[in-house]
Every structure is written in structure tokens, then in C-alpha cells.
Amino acid sequence: MDRAARPGDRARRHRPVPSADRRERRSDDRDQPSSRGFSSASTCPSVAAAESSVPTFTSSERDRAVLATQTIVSRLNAQPTSSTRVVATLATTRVLSPWRRQLIERPRSPGGGDPDRGAFSSVPPTCGGRSMTADLTKTSSASSIVDKSAAGVDARQYHIGVAPGEVSSVALLPGDPFRVPMIAEFLTDVVEVAHQREHLTMTGTYKGRRITATSTGMGCPSTAIAVEELARVGVTSFIRVGSSAGLQPGIKPGDLLVSEGTLRNDGTTAAYAHHGFPAVPDLEIALTLRRIAEERTAGTGTSVFSGINASDDAFYAETPAWIAELNALGILNVEMESSALYVVARLRGLRAGMICATSSNLVDGASLYDGTKDALKDGWMRSIEVALDTAVALEL
Numbered sequence: 592m593d594r595a596a597r598p599g600d601r602a603r604r605h606r607p608v609p610s611a612d613r614r615e616r617r618s619d620d621r622d623q624p625s626s627r628g629f630s631s632a633s634t635c636p637s638v639a640a641a642e643s644s645v646p647t648f649t650s651s652e653r654d655r656a657v658l659a660t661q662t663i664v665s666r667l668n669a670q671p672t673s674s675t676r677v678v679a680t681l682a683t684t685r686v687l688s689p690w691r692r693q694l695i696e697r698p699r700s701p702g703g704g705d706p707d708r709g710a711f712s713s714v715p716p717t718c719g720g721r722s723m724t725a726d727l728t729k730t731s732s733a734s735s736i737v738d739k740s741a742a743g744v745d746a747r748q749y750h751i752g753v754a755p756g757e758v759s760s761v762a763l764l765p766g767d768p769f770r771v772p773m774i775a776e777f778l779t780d781v782v783e784v785a786h787q788r789e790h791l792t793m794t795g796t797y798k799g800r801r802i803t804a805t806s807t808g809m810g811c812p813s814t815a816i817a818v819e820e821l822a823r824v825g826v827t828s829f830i831r832v833g834s835s836a837g838l839q840p841g842i843k844p845g846d847l848l849v850s851e852g853t854l855r856n857d858g859t860t861a862a863y864a865h866h867g868f869p870a871v872p873d874l875e876i877a878l879t880l881r882r883i884a885e886e887r888t889a890g891t892g893t894s895v896f897s898g899i900n901a902s903d904d905a906f907y908a909e910t911p912a913w914i915a916e917l918n919a920l921g922i923l924n925v926e927m928e929s930s931a932l933y934v935v936a937r938l939r940g941l942r943a944g945m946i947c948a949t950s951s952n953l954v955d956g957a958s959l960y961d962g963t964k965d966a967l968k969d970g971w972m973r974s975i976e977v978a979l980d981t982a983v984a985l986e987l
């Protein structure tokens with residue numbers, strides 16, 4: 592095929608990738624700063640500090656890395672397909688880019704992760720203090736690469752459609768938009784703020800306190816978006832009021848489940864933080880949810896449990912073996928959003944907690960398809976009231 596017409600040329604035009612015939616020269620140029628494309632778009636001051644203190648490669652370490660890469664690249668390029676050649680060329684650039692090298696070399700911070708993950712490099716856990724606004728109000732400076740960790744602050748939000756002033760500092764988060772009006776039943780002066788996609792938002796007043804309710808939709812991707820966007824317009828505390836399946840015997844539909852932490856079996860949070868980074872609620876919110884839940888259910892036949900839950904991505908891929916494994920680990924219940932809620936909240940310096948109503952029990956035969964809806968609805972109403980009273984008690 593003619594050189595000018597090779598597949599992959601389009602990608603090369605749009606990326607800072609050297610052409611295959613300039614590969615030799617790039618390796619000589621490896622100490623030159625990357626002039627286009629890659630740059631540290633991070634606005635987090637702690638990241639800037641970390642990057643400036645990164646030790647540079649010694650020449651022997653660098654030469655070994657470059658040699659190893661060139662060997663891989665030349666093996667890949669011996670392959671017949673041109674698409675493999677493109678991959679090889681990209682790999683060369685990634686390794687030879689000084690900025691990339693520095694990220695790879697950067698010591699792992701406590702919440703560190705794969706430095707090649709875009710979201711990780713722009714939302715570093717070192718930004719995880721309590722002052723999210725400080726990080727988010729800064730805009731990207733020396734780069735045209737979008738810094739999503741700073742995008743949209745104080746604007747009307749792209750997905751959830753809310754703007755500053757339309758929300759409280761605390762938001763209750765059900766998954767299902769149809770549960771937002773259930774929350775609104777407890778409120779006065781209710782305003783429907785926005786409804787875009789799966790995100791319905793209403794704001795009203797409960798016991799003198801302004802409260803917002805926004806539905807997250809199902810799963811971690813849309814939950815992370817909802818939390819990020821609510822935070823950009825001023826929400827600082829979140830209480831998920833969810834539904835969830837019990838994983839231990841004796842948990843019955845309608846019972847309340849207070850989360851003490853989440854096993855992260857989701858994909859979204861892997862883009863934010865190291866797999867060992869804990870997904871945990873704000874301690875005070877969790878304890879207050881449990882206390883108020885116990886007070887409210889005393890003598891009602893509804894039980895309150897607290898413990899570690901799991902967040903799964905794939906409702907219908909929960910195999911009997913997986914359910915048995917979670918059960919053996921003592922995991923109390925499974926739902927699909929708290930992993931993202933907790934990880935994003937921690938990284939952004941926000942507070943979060945979760946109380947769920949039990950929908951079913953995956954280990955003792957209370958199926959979702961058994962007509963458990965009435966008990967579940969009672970559980971939702973109770974959990975919503977507990978979450979509202981927690982917001983009031985903690986002045987969230």
C-alpha cells in the first residue's frame with residue numbers, strides 16, 4: 592500500500608505520534624520536552640508539587656527502558672498488519688514522552704493508580720482534602736487539553752441540568768427517578784429543578800432545612816456523573832437512599848441496610864483510584880443513619896443491619912458462585928452505586944453515606960419476582976425519612 596494511504600495515518604495526524612521512519616530520531620530526542628499533545632493538564636497544586644519533585648531517570652534506567660521498548664516495537668513492526676504498526680508507534684511515543692515517563696516514574700501515592708488512566712491523572716487522590724471547591728474553581732492553564740476535573744464549575748450542568756442556587760448543600764440520591772417524588776412527599780415548597788436523562792432533581796424544605804433529591808440512574812457511571820455535577824453546583828453531602836439485595840440469611844424485604852463500606856466490584860472507580868483505595872462513607876453520616884434508623888424502627892418488625900456491602904456493575908451477571916463468595920466474605924448486601932458515590936466523594940472532599948431498603952435476599956429465597964414490592968416501598972419510605980433526619984441532625 593502506498594505510504595500516504597496507510598491506515599493509521601489519520602490517527603497520526605491527530606496525535607503527537609512520530610512517523611515510523613522518524614522513530615530512530617525520536618529516541619535521540621528523548622530528553623526534549625514534548626512540544627505538543629502531552630502536557631500535565633492537572634490543576635491540582637499538590638500534583639504540580641509532586642510532579643516537580645519527581646526524580647528524573649538515571650541515564651542507565653532510561654536507556655534500559657528505551658532499549659526494551661525499541662525491542663518490543665521492532666518485534667511488533669515485524670508483524671504484517673499496518674494496524675499493529677500504529678500500535679507500535681503509539682507505544683514508542685508513550686514511552687519516549689518525557690512527561691509520560693515522569694508519570695510512570697512518579698511514586699505511588701496512597702491512593703495512586705495506573706498513571707496512564709486519564710481520569711486518574713487529572714483527579715489525583717492527593718486532591719482529596721475537604722476543600723473540593725479550591726481544586727474545582729481553578730481552570731486549566733497552559734494546555735488546550737480539557738481538564739474535566741475543573742470543567743463546568745458553577746455552570747448549568749451538562750447531564751443533570753441543574754445550576755448553582757437550585758440545590759441545597761445536601762442531596763438525597765435514589766437510583767430511580769420515580770423515587771424523587773417519593774422524597775418530595777416529605778418536603779414543603781418543592782421545586783422541580785430539572786429532569787434530563789435518568790436524573791430528576793427536586794429541591795424543597797424539610798424541618799426548616801433545604802434538601803435536594805436527585806436520581807442517579809442505575810450503576811456507577813451515571814452515579815459518578817451525578818455526584819460530580821451536583822458538587823460543581825454546591826452540594827457537599829450526599830446520602831444514597833437505595834434498594835439492595837440481602838446477602839446474609841435473615842435480611843427480609845423492607846429491612847434497612849446501613850453501609851459501613853463497599854467492596855468495589857465496578858469499573859468506574861477503577862478510572863479514579865487504585866484498586867486498593869477504600870470506598871467508605873463519612874463516619875458521622877453512617878453512624879447517624881444507623882442510630883436514627885434503629886430509633887425509627889424500634890418495635891415495628893423492620894430490622895436494621897449495618898455492615899459492608901458490594902457494588903456490582905452487572906445485575907444479571909451475579910452468578911451463584913459470586914453470590915456465595917460475597918456471602919462467605921460476610922458481605923451484607925449488594926447494590927450498584929455506592930462504590931462510585933464513596934470514591935468520588937472522598938477524592939473530591941465531599942461527605943457521603945448510604946441507607947438502603949431490602950428488595951430481596953439472594954441467599955434465602957426472597958426473590959425480586961415474589962411480590963416483595965410493598966415491603967420494599969415501606970423500606971424506601973422509612974429510609975428516606977431516616978436520611979432526611981440525618982441531614983437535619985448533622986446540619987448537612
Ligand SMILES: O=P(O)(O)O[C@H]1O[C@H](CO)[C@@H](O)[C@H]1O
Binds near residue numbers: 835906925926
Ligand atoms: O433502587 P436503586 O436505588 O436504583 O438501587 C438498586 O436497584 C437497581 C437494580 O435493580 C440498582 O440501581 C441497585 O443499586
Ligand SMILES: O=c1cc[nH]c(=O)[nH]1
Binds near residue numbers: 834909950953
Ligand atoms: O439491588 C440489587 C443490586 C444488585 N443485585 C441485586 O440482586 N439487587
